[in-house]
Amino acid sequence: MxxxxxxxxxxxxxxxxxxxxxxxxxxxxxxxxxxxxxxxxxxxxxxxxxxxxxxxxxxxxxxxxxxxxxxxxxxxxxxxxxxxxxxxxxxxxxxxxxxxxxxxxxxxxxxxxxxxxxxxxxxxxxxxxxxxxxxxxxxxxxxxxxxxxxxxxxxxxxxxxxxxxxxxxxxxxxxxxxxxxxxxxxxxxxxxxxxxxxxxxxxxxxxxxxxxxxxxxxxPLVGKTGPELGLKPVMSLEAPLITTRTVRAGETVGYGAGFVVEHDTRMGMVAVGYGDGYPRHAGTDTPAAVNGRRIRLIGRVSMDMLAVDLSNAPEAREGDQVELWGQTVGVDEVARCAGTISYELLTGITARVPRDYR
The missing domain is CATH 3.20.20.10 (Alanine racemase)
Known part of the structure; x- marks a missing residue:
């Protein structure tokens, strides 16, 4: 499957x-x-x-x-x-x-x-x-x-x-x-x-x-998001939580050990990465969402995975779909965190990600 x-x-x-x-x-x-x-x-x-x-x-x-x-x-x-x-x-x-x-x-x-x-x-x-x-x-x-x-x-x-x-x-x-x-x-x-x-x-x-x-x-405007201009999001990029765990204060997450956990934190791994076109430079605090609750990325984005802080979504479980951008989190927000524009994010989603038309 x-x-x-x-x-x-x-x-x-x-x-x-x-x-x-x-x-x-x-x-x-x-x-x-x-x-x-x-x-x-x-x-x-x-x-x-x-x-x-x-x-x-x-x-x-x-x-x-x-x-x-x-x-x-x-x-x-x-x-x-x-x-x-x-x-x-x-x-x-x-x-x-x-x-x-x-x-x-x-x-x-x-x-x-x-x-x-x-x-x-x-x-x-x-x-x-x-x-x-x-x-x-x-x-x-x-x-x-x-x-x-x-x-x-x-x-x-x-x-x-x-x-x-x-x-x-x-x-x-x-x-x-x-x-x-x-x-x-x-x-x-x-x-x-x-x-x-x-x-x-x-x-x-x-x-x-x-x-x-x-x-x-x-x-298309500096300092504005699509919804602020009356535009509706067309693409929702989603990926599943494939594991959750609690990381302890002082431990690190991801490549380079660049993110150090300040206090015991429940985190999850999401099956999406820069190999799918998600921006590698979208680092810690980039927003995402699960079950309608906004969460944040932590650490570096990998080729096939990224880590999220589930503190704001305690009910999230393996198999739940995480929205990387779409209805809850705007693509313009993610682009701003990654130091780019929504044009690049939307056109950069690779062929590995199937499109589901509705």
Whole structure:
């Protein structure tokens, strides 16, 4: 019999989070971002669950887009990294994928084929990862006209660097640069809004927003948790207590003997560790829960196990399920204790952990 370590996925909560994103984005439409295997939740089940709500999906790369088509879903799929090889352009045209072109070599590939997919152009307004600078757009548009590809252009996208910090002036600065850069082509659509931008008062989202982490219940904002933003947790990571014991004052727990017990303490071992994707740097005092009671981790996280202090849950017994994050303990709380963000935790759950869809 396999161990009962599992990631339970609440598809109803996923849909409700998407509908909140749509409400916040309105009158813009919201494309559901399902890249990175649906942020660790499973790209196919996530896309299928949103099929009646989302008019468009967004992924990072071609393989993810193909997974959506293989599942029988026909919505357009935006490929945020565009194409990685010239032959991908023809495939995009056939499959209804919408690559985001961000570099000259991708435009050169487009010029070398007769295929004419629908596509977007990325504008670099300050993130400085991908995209054409605002001053390069006129030359780019002239080239698209020259190669007969302009008719396939849907519009422009950019990406915010600091939208997670509502006090940062950079989001407003990037928005102004984007508006000015794209003003000569008012007939084309525009997209700027990541999850965080949905929660910035007065922030224009133009024609299409791109909600990602908020669909899965994680907070996109510094200093806020998902539930504080009205988001519902979608993944509950659970694992069983496999033993309990009392450790005496002065004894140590775990690798490195770094945790010294101050007084006699009932502790338990939980069958989950960094081999399952639980963060190794989530140390002592990181919250967890058992039977609805909040408890804490003690000592180092091992590859397959971690230790918990059961002082606050005296009724807990071997076989009880421990919630590492979910309904009682938020994934954002765990991320903060581990010095990371919920994005990394959710996408980091390994294939060893089965997903249970509900």
């Amino acid at each position: 396999p161990r009962s370590t599992v990631a339970r996925i609440d598809l109803k909560a996923l849909r409700e989070n998407y509908r909140l994103a749509s409400e916040l984005a309105s009158p813009a439409l919201a494309m559901a971002v399902v890249k990175a295997d649906g942020y660790g939740h499973g790209i196919v089940p996530v896309a299928q669950a949103l099929a009646n709500d989302a008019p468009k999906y967004a992924v990072a790369c071609l393989g993810e887009a193909l997974a959506i088509r293989d599942a029988g879903l026909r919505q357009p799929v935006v490929m945020l990294q565009g194409v990685h090889a010239p032959e991908d352009i023809e495939l995009c045209a056939r499959q209804g994928f919408e690559p985001v072109l961000h570099s000259r070599h991708q435009v050169d590939w487009l010029a070398q084929t007769e295929a004419r997919p629908t596509f977007w152009v990325k504008v670099n307004t300050g993130m400085n990862r991908l995209g054409f600078l605002p001053g390069e757009l006129s030359e780019l548009m002239a080239k698209l006209d020259a190669i007969g590809a302009r008719s396939g252009l849907q519009g422009f996208v950019t990406h915010f660097a600091c939208a997670d910090d509502r006090d940062s002036p950079m989001t407003a600065e990037q928005t102004a640069r984007f508006e000015q850069a794209t003003a000569p082509w008012p007939e084309l659509m525009r997209s700027v809004g990541n999850s965080a931008a949905h929660f910035i008062p007065g922030q224009p989202l133009f024609d299409w927003s791109r909600p990602g982490i908020m669909l899965y219940g994680g907070s």
